[in-house]
Each structure stands twice: as structure tokens, then as C-alpha cells.
Amino acid sequence: MGLPRLPHLLGIEGLTPETISGLLDLSENYIDQNRSIDKRRDLLGGRTVINLFFENSTRTRTSFEVAARRLGADVINMDVATSSVRKGETLLDTAMTLNAMRPDAIVVRHGESGAVNLLAQKVNCAVINGGDGQHEHPTQALLDALTIRRRRGGLQGLLVAICGDIMHSRVARSNIHLLQIMGARVRVIGPPTLMPTDIEKMGVEVHYSMKTGLKDVDIVMMLRLQTERMQGSFVPSISEYFHFFGLDHAKLKFAKPDALIMHPGPMNRGVEIDSEVADDLDRSVIHEQVEMGVAVRMACLEALIGGRRNALVGAVA
Amino acid sequence: MSGRIHKAAPPHTGSTAYINARIVDPTGDSEYPGAVLISDGKIADYGPSLFASGAPYGIQSVDCRGLFLAPGLVDTRVHTGEPGEEHKETLESAGSAAAVGGITSLVLLPDNEPPFDDASLIEFVARRARLIKLVNMYAYGALTVGLEGKELAEIGLLAEAGAVAFTDADHSIGNAQVMRRALYYAKAFNALIVHLPQEPTLSGGHMTSGEMATRLGLSGNPPLAEVMMVERDIRLAEMTGGRLHLAKISTAESVVAIAAAKARGLKITCDTAAPYFALNDLAVGDYRTFGKLVPPLRAEKDRLAVVEGLKDGVIDAIVSDHRPQDQDSKRVPFAQALPGGVGLETLLPISLELVHNGYLTLPRLFQRLSSTPAALFGLPGGRLAKGAPADLVVFDADFAWKIDRTDLWSKTKNTPFDERPVQGRVMATIVGGRTIYSDDGFMATAEAA
Numbered sequence: 076m077g078l079p080r081l082p083h084l085l086g087i088e089g090l091t092p093e094t095i096s097g098l099l100d101l102s103e104n105y106i107d108q109n110r111s112i113d114k115r116r117d118l119l120g121g122r123t124v125i126n127l128f129f130e131n132s133t134r135t136r137t138s139f140e141v142a143a144r145r146l147g148a149d150v151i152n153m154d155v156a157t158s159s160v161r162k163g164e165t166l167l168d169t170a171m172t173l174n175a176m177r178p179d180a181i182v183v184r185h186g187e188s189g190a191v192n193l194l195a196q197k198v199n200c201a202v203i204n205g206g207d208g209q210h211e212h213p214t215q216a217l218l219d220a221l222t223i224r225r226r227r228g229g230l231q232g233l234l235v236a237i238c239g240d241i242m243h244s245r246v247a248r249s250n251i252h253l254l255q256i257m258g259a260r261v262r263v264i265g266p267p268t269l270m271p272t273d274i275e276k277m278g279v280e281v282h283y284s285m286k287t288g289l290k291d292v293d294i295v296m297m298l299r300l301q302t303e304r305m306q307g308s309f310v311p312s313i314s315e316y317f318h319f320f321g322l323d324h325a326k327l328k329f330a331k332p333d334a335l336i337m338h339p340g341p342m343n344r345g346v347e348i349d350s351e352v353a354d355d356l357d358r359s360v361i362h363e364q365v366e367m368g369v370a371v372r373m374a375c376l377e378a379l380i381g382g383r384r385n386a387l388v389g390a391v392a
Numbered sequence: 393m394s395g396r397i398h399k400a401a402p403p404h405t406g407s408t409a410y411i412n413a414r415i416v417d418p419t420g421d422s423e424y425p426g427a428v429l430i431s432d433g434k435i436a437d438y439g440p441s442l443f444a445s446g447a448p449y450g451i452q453s454v455d456c457r458g459l460f461l462a463p464g465l466v467d468t469r470v471h472t473g474e475p476g477e478e479h480k481e482t483l484e485s486a487g488s489a490a491a492v493g494g495i496t497s498l499v500l501l502p503d504n505e506p507p508f509d510d511a512s513l514i515e516f517v518a519r520r521a522r523l524i525k526l527v528n529m530y531a532y533g534a535l536t537v538g539l540e541g542k543e544l545a546e547i548g549l550l551a552e553a554g555a556v557a558f559t560d561a562d563h564s565i566g567n568a569q570v571m572r573r574a575l576y577y578a579k580a581f582n583a584l585i586v587h588l589p590q591e592p593t594l595s596g597g598h599m600t601s602g603e604m605a606t607r608l609g610l611s612g613n614p615p616l617a618e619v620m621m622v623e624r625d626i627r628l629a630e631m632t633g634g635r636l637h638l639a640k641i642s643t644a645e646s647v648v649a650i651a652a653a654k655a656r657g658l659k660i661t662c663d664t665a666a667p668y669f670a671l672n673d674l675a676v677g678d679y680r681t682f683g684k685l686v687p688p689l690r691a692e693k694d695r696l697a698v699v700e701g702l703k704d705g706v707i708d709a710i711v712s713d714h715r716p717q718d719q720d721s722k723r724v725p726f727a728q729a730l731p732g733g734v735g736l737e738t739l740l741p742i743s744l745e746l747v748h749n750g751y752l753t754l755p756r757l758f759q760r761l762s763s764t765p766a767a768l769f770g771l772p773g774g775r776l777a778k779g780a781p782a783d784l785v786v787f788d789a790d791f792a793w794k795i796d797r798t799d800l801w802s803k804t805k806n807t808p809f810d811e812r813p814v815q816g817r818v819m820a821t822i823v824g825g826r827t828i829y830s831d832d833g834f835m836a837t838a839e840a841a
Contacts, residue, residue, distance in 0.1 A: 088607070165720065165723070165724060166724060166725065167723055167724075185725065187725030187726065187727045187728060188608055188609035188610050188679070188725070188726065188727065189608065189609075189610075189679030189725055189726045189727075190725035192678065192679055193679060193723070193724075193725060207609070208609050208610075208725075208727070209609030209610070209611075210608060210609030210610075211609070248606075248607070248609060271605070271606040271612075272601040272602055272603075272605065272606055272612055272614070273601070273602050273603040274606055276603040276606075277603065277606065277607065
């Protein structure tokens with residue numbers, strides 16, 4: 076089987092089940108490589124990947140950097156805080172400038188929804204969305220899917236609850252798309268003030284209570300409460316939020332006994348998740364998610380810029 | 393397919409006959425083959441029998457070859473960049489764009505830099521319009537100082553200087569007490585207050601609330617923000633007896649509320665802008681910032697309700713809501729993009745869709761585009777009447793073409809209608825008897841006749 080050649084990876088919406096499965100299959104190959112002593116292949120030797128992060132992110136940027144280096148690519152990290160972007164240069168000027176340096180891929184994270192789509196229109200290299208505003212974070216959804224697939228054998232028919240700050244979450248949106256494309260059922264749980272309008276039209280079941288929402292679920296995905304994106308009062312207090320929507324052992328009992336706990340990180344312990352639960356080695360797969368992240372990003376880079384050296388992609392390119 | 397602006401055309405003197413036309417008479421609610429006679433810049437005569445026995449001798453005549461001849465459009469919602477942002481649009485470039493669009497009179501919004509909250513700004517606009525010699529230009533006065541919605545502007549002095557109505561443009565007045573006093577105070581001058589009804593505390597989003605906004609990850613403005621303010625304003629207008637005109641109605645519930653108020657006998661009027669009956673929120677899919685407007689483009693059911701409101705006469709007038717924005721304002725992430733679209737050149741062809749789709753007759757359409765806004769704002773044009781200014785548009789209602797933003801005369805090209813196939817094109821625009829714009833094909837044949 077082969078992957079269709081993707082020009083960019085801007086979001087999960089619109090991808091086919093075959094493309095997603097193909098990317099996950101490709102990722103599997105890299106898990107062993109990443110666990111061995113010799114972690115490096117020269118698949119992307121001579122190619123340049125630019126990490127262009129307009130929002131602070133240690134985790135995602137590091138993950139992309141490790142992924143690209145392990146494939147032999149040259150990686151440049153654009154530190155936006157000290158760049159001309161802060162001196163009034165527009166996003167598109169930055170894009171054109173970087174484009175002129177002929178990178179093979181640009182990984183972009185930006186605080187505004189749609190900013191990565193806009194940038195992709197202006198460059199002629201591959202663009203990977205590393206998270207844009209409240210829109211999408213496709214590699215996070217892929218790494219979540221890989222984690223679940225390895226633990227549960229597949230995604231088809233699973234019941235997944237995504238809990239917390241749905242409104243401000245690009246992770247939630249990408250996961251809603253991916254899980255449904257792959258045949259899982261999705262519930263969203265949170266206070267009504269953190270539910271985006273008409274979210275049920277995306278095919279999900281909406282719950283305002285952890286008790287009803289977590290009933291019989293196979294997977295519990297917690298989201299970070301994104302106080303930095305909030306203007307005005309969405310919840311009365313952190314302690315009230317934790318009381319009703321924070322995941323602790325008591326609330327976890329509503330889910331299936333073997334339900335997995337996931338979190339995209341970084342966690343706010345005591346806000347949306349109790350430390351006891353987060354660190355529960357039997358249930359929590361949070362560190363596995365981070366490990367899968369590197370493999371998934373290697374697969375995405377290979378699929379986008381692996382070129383002729385990659386037989387898998389080359390067959391259909 | 394191109395035309396020319398005739399800025400240097402001399403003032404109209406003597407007589408000119410426009411013959412073989414299909415006359416659209418909005419106030420007479422009729423349409424017929426006939427002619428119009430212009431003398432010294434004014435309409436001297438018109439009707440089905442005028443020159444029916446043949447072209448007149450001794451005076452200039454223009455053969456309209458069966459094209460429509462109607463009162464020029466009166467667009468009561470236009471923003472330009474002059475003064476303040478001349479790189480986006482000047483009064484002259486807006487005047488040219490209006491002429492190309494068949495608009496013979498326009499009313500300028502007061503939200504420039506500086507805002508029109510001082511009589512000298514109103515006089516500046518009038519002086520510039522006289523020098524530019526294109527379409528008639530009028531101006532709103534600001535309703536509150538600095539458009540801040542706090543203290544009343546000098547409504548009386550602004551009216552004396554020539555302000556034809558009062559508004560804070562796209563700034564809604566959230567404070568009910570300020571709005572109440574404005575409506576009361578303006579009564580002393582019989583001044584018309586034009587208000588954009590959007591509850592400000594609910595209107596901080598970037599597109600209309602709903603599934604599309606949720607998918608795109610953009611914060612939404614609920615349609616409710618409009619009807620809440622419509623209902624408040626109706627109550628305040630009823631209580632004060634002030635003259636209220638609600639701008640840019642975009643939701644189904646607002647149409648219902650205004651219809652009910654009118655049925656109760658209140659003298660409230662309203663308009664909508666072309667995008668709200670021609671587009672819905674799908675137009676901002678893929679983050680198209682040219683579709684970012686105030687209020688935001690709504691759901692399809694709201695669009696259909698606006699069409700019905702125009703058909704039933706609940707919505708009295710159509711405006712272009714022309715708002716030029718340059719590349720730096722639009723080629724940015726959606727949430728950072730400035731709202732607004734240019735609309736002067738597309739107002740007539742987009743509005744003609746209402747006729748082609750069977751919702752309105754041509755005379756009814758020209759009531760919404762010309763005669764009603766002129767009457768509401770007390771402007772001399774917009775109608776066919778002996779002695780009225782010869783402000784006319786000749787157009788081909790069936791001419792099929794595709795809107796191409798690169799062909800626009802406006803300095804900026806931010807149309808939400810780019811690449812839309814339309815039917816209907818302006819062939820000539822006449823202001824005070826002067827032909828200030830003509831399509832190349834039309835004038836060549838018309839004058840040879």
C-alpha cells in the first residue's frame with residue numbers, strides 16, 4: 076500500500092481513512108528505530124526543515140526537531156521572539172523570506188486560526204501545521220491515534236471522551252475529525268461556557284457532566300484549561316472547575332475499568348487532572364503519547380518531503 | 393468590455409433626449425418603453441409617449457437601443473480613506489468607482505481619521521466633491537464625539553453644515569441612555585439617526601456563530617446580538633418619537649422584529665447591504681478575509697429571510713457598505729484582518745439577482761436602491777420627476793459577466809464577490825445631465841445614432 080502524496084499537512088479534516096492509516100503504519104516503523112541505540116537514518120539527508128514557532132512551545136518544537144534530525148535533515152529553529160516578526164514584519168513577509176532560503180518543509184505554529192493555511196498559500200515547500208489558534212493540531216491527533224491503536228489494536232468502534240476546554244482547543248477539533256474518520260464515537264464533556272456553538276453538528280455527543288459523559292468510555296482525553304486564550308469569565312474558579320471537571324480517581328470510576336487516560340500536555344495538575352491519575356502507570360499513557368509524537372512527526376516528514384528516496388511515497392507520487 | 397470616466401464633461405446646458413429606452417420609474421412603480429428629456433441638468437419631461445413619433449429635431453439625442461434607463465443609485469453607506477487613509481481610497485477614486493457602478497449620489501460614513509464630529513469635516517467633503525466633479529457626495533455627521541458612544545456630537549451644528557444624517561458607523565451604541573438622549577435630541581432638528589444594531593458585548597467575534605466558526609476555530613458573533621439591539625432600539629424610538637433607521641439588517645429574527653414594529657405603526661426604517669442577501673457564512677470558508685464583514689455573513693436561513701424582507705418591503709433600502717481595505721489589512725490571519733468589502737461597482741449587478749430570481753420587479757428594486765434612500769435622507773436625486781436632477785443610469789439588465797477584482801476602479805480590490813458570475817452592467821451614468829461614465833461600446837453607438 077502507498078500513501079497519497081500530500082502537498083502539506085494543514086489539518087485532519089478532509090483526510091481519508093487510508094491516508095491516516097498509512098501515516099500511522101509509517102510511524103510504527105520509527106518506534107523501534109527510536110528505541111535503538113542508532114537512532115539516525117539518512118532519509119532526509121541534505122534537506123532543510125524550518126521550525127517556525129510564533130507561540131512558545133518547548134514540547135512540540137523539540138519533538139519536531141528530534142524527528143527531523145533523526146531522519147538526517149538540517150533543522151533551523153526560528154526564534155520569533157527576537158526576530159523581525161516582532162518588528163512589524165507581517166506573517167507573509169516572513170513566509171516569503173524563509174521561502175527564498177529554499178527549505179524543504181516549514182513547521183508552523185501560530186496563535187491565530189487559519190494562519191498556517193495562509194502561509195501555505197505563499198510558499199512552495201511543504202508546510203506542516205504545528206497548531207494554529209483554535210483550529211487544528213494534526214500531528215497531535217495522529218500521535219494520539221497511534222497511542223490508542225497500539226494499546227487497543229484499532230480505533231474502530233471505540234468510545235472516546237474529550238474533556239474540558241473544548242472551545243479553545245485545536246487538539247479537540249483535530250481529534251474529533253480523526254476519531255470519527257477512523258470509526259470511533261466521540262463525546263465532548265465540559266461546562267457549557269467552554270463548548271463551541273453547534274459542536275454537536277460535528278457529529279459528537281455533548282455532555283455537561285463527567286458522570287454521564289464518562290459512562291462506558293474506552294478512552295479519556297483530558298485537555299488543558301487554556302486560561303491564556305480566555306477573555307472574561309468562562310468558569311467561576313479553578314477549584315470549582317476541578318471539582319466538577321477535573322479528572323480524579325472518583326470520576327474515573329464512571330469510565331470503563333480499563334479506560335486509558337490521555338493528555339496532550341502540558342498538564343495543569345490540580346486544574347484539569349489530579350496528579351494521582353496522571354501518574355497512574357496502569358492507566359495513564361501520557362508519556363507514551365510524547366514518545367509516539369516523535370515517530371508520527373518522522374512519518375509526516377517522510378510522507379511530505381521523503382521524495383524519490385522513499386519507495387512508499389514514491390510509488391504513488 | 394471597459395468604460396471611461398468623463399471627469400472633464402462640462403455642465404449640462406440646453407436639452408438632451410434619451411430615446412428608445414425602457415424607463416424604470418420607482419416612485420410610479422412602473423416600467424415602460426419611452427424617453428426622458430433633460431434640460432439644463434434637470435429632468436424636463438419623461439414618459440411612454442414622449443418622442444413616440446420619432447427622434448426630436450434640433451436637440452442632441454442619445455439612442456438607448458432598448459436598454460433600461462432608471463434614476464441613479466443612491467448609496468447611503470460608503471466609507472473612503474479620505475481624510476486619513478488615502479492609500480486605501482480617495483474621494484476621487486470612490487467617485488469613479490461609484491460612477492462605474494451607476495451610483496449618482498452617495499453618503500459618506502463619518503468614521504474617518506479624524507471622525508466627522510466637527511462641522512469643518514462636513515464642509516471639507518462638500519468642497520472636495522465639488523472639485524472632483526463626479527457623483528454627488530453627502531456626509532453623515534458623527535452621532536457621538538469620536539464615535540465613542542458616550543457624549544452627543546454637535547448634531548445641530550453638523551446638520552447646519554450639511555450633514556444629512558447621524559451615525560457612529562460600524563460602532564454600535566451599547567449605552568441605552570446615550571441612545572435614548574440621541575433620539576430625543578435629534579428630534580429638535582428632525583435629524584435621522586442611523587444605527588448599526590449589534591449588542592457590543594456579544595459582538596467581539598470574527599464571524600457568525602455556528603458550525604462553520606466552530607470548525608474553523610474562530611470566535612463567533614451570535615445572530616442574537618443583532619435582534620436584541622433591534623428590539624431595544626425599537627422601544628427607544630417608540631418612547632422618544634425620534635427618527636430611527638437601522639443599518640445592515642442581517643438576521644431572520646431582526647426582520648421579524650422590524651416587521652412587527654412597522655405593523656404597529658412605528659415609523660422605523662432599515663436597510664441591508666448587498667452581501668447579506670447574496671452571500672452566507674460559507675463565503676469565509678478557508679479563511680477568506682474578503683468575506684470578513686460587520687456584521688458577519690450569516691447562515692443561509694438568515695440570508696433567505698433578508699431576501700424575503702426586501703421582497704415584502706420590511707427592508708426599505710439596499711446599501712453597498714463600501715469599505716476599502718488594503719493588502720496589509722486583509723492578507724493576515726483571519727482574526728487579525730480588518731473587516732469590510734468594496735461594493736460600489738458591484739451593487740447594481742448583485743442587486744439585479746433579486747430581479748433575475750423573481751423576488752422583485754425592476755421598479756421595486758429601484759425603490760430600494762434609489763428613491764427610498766433619497767427620500768429618507770432628504771436628497772434631491774433618486775427619482776424620475778419633472779424638475780428633479782437628471783441623475784440617471786443606463787444599464788443592460790442581461791449583460792453576463794464575471795466580477796474580477798483586478799478590474800475594479802477602487803484603489804483596493806477587497807470584494808467578497810470576486811469571480812462571481814453576474815448579469816447586468818452599467819452602460820452610462822449621468823449626474824446633473826453630465827455623462828460622467830460610459831461603457832465604450834455604448835457611447836460609440838449611441839452618439840453615432
